[in-house]
Amino acid sequence: MNAKLRESLKSINTRLSYLLKDSLKSINTKLSSLLKINDKKLNIFLEVIYYIGLIGLIGAIFVYLMFYNFVSIKPLVSMLLFSIVAYCCVLGICRELIKINSTLISKAPFVIENVKRMQKISVYLFIISAYVFTKDWLKFKAHIFAYNFDKTGLNTDAEGLIFVLVGLFVLILAKIFENAIKIKDENDLTI
Secondary structure, eight states, rough: OOOHHHHHHHHHHHHHHHHHHHHHHHHHHHHHHSSSSSSOOOOOOOOHHHHHHHHHHHHHHHHHHHHHGSSOOOOHHHHHHHHHHHHHHHHHHHHHHHHHHHHTTTOOSSSSHHHHHHHHHHHHHHHHHHHHHHHHHHGGGTTOEEEEEEEEEESOHHHHHHHHHHHHHHHHHHHHHHHHHHHHHHHHOOO
């Protein structure tokens, strides 16, 4: 009786591993076909955004340094540096998205490198949210989380919260990818 139970459990395990492997393949295929809205065009678009942003950042720093004496309102040096770091984080997010999209193009999105890339993206988003919170606090002081009603509806001054929520979402998505990779690796080993 014990041998029959072991044999049936082994059979169930084999069937489940085949089912899970097929499910992951179908998810991967559906994801690839869904995102095949020209992944290469998306990559080109992301690269254009990245390089325009990079040129814009270098140009803005260059122009600011060249015409420093003509600028009437001088920003705090710490906030100027913090804004440059936040802008570099935006460029970093764009770069990581290019790399993730490249794995989609090569039809291998479930790799540990993408998990690390998503974790980097979430860290970048948290840095951007810290910048936005600091900027808003310096600008609005006590009214940083104010809720105002006007003719356009409800207005809030909590833009930094959006970056925190998106950062948490990307972090959760990275955990989901990490678990999917572990399941995929276990299934590859059982077969």
